[in-house]
Amino acid sequence: MKIAIPVDKKDLNEKLAEHFGRATYFLIYDTETKDSKFIENSAATSSGGAGIKAAQTVVDEGVEALITPRCGKNAAEVIKEADIKMYQSKDKTIQENIDDLIGGGLSLLEEIHSGFHGGR
Numbered sequence: 001m002k003i004a005i006p007v008d009k010k011d012l013n014e015k016l017a018e019h020f021g022r023a024t025y026f027l028i029y030d031t032e033t034k035d036s037k038f039i040e041n042s043a044a045t046s047s048g049g050a051g052i053k054a055a056q057t058v059v060d061e062g063v064e065a066l067i068t069p070r071c072g073k074n075a076a077e078v079i080k081e082a083d084i085k086m087y088q089s090k091d092k093t094i095q096e097n098i099d100d101l102i103g104g105g106l107s108l109l110e111e112i113h114s115g116f117h118g119g120r
Helices: 050-060 073-081 094-102
Strands: 002-007 025-030 036-040 065-068 085-088
Touching: 002 094, 025 050, 050 073, 065 094, 073 085
Parallel strands: 002 065, 065 085
Antiparallel strands: 002 025, 025 036
């Protein structure tokens, strides 16, 4: 399974980015091959619509799951339309969140907020 995770640093021992649409990078992690790559989030500096653009970036990577602390309504709609499952991250490292997802320890992200329109 391919997983997307919003991150600000290219280090699996760091915490996840606080805001999905404004994350500096997305980690794309393959649970079968254990391969990981960091892709730049071109939406991070957008003046508007960052969540939608970031969501499209994730969709274009062909992921099946997203681990994130929160997600705005517009981004969530794009992600749900692509049939990507969204999981609520825990206040742990990126690697620990990946391990928790693989082990069944993360729950689906239920609370979708209206978005942080106008920036962080």
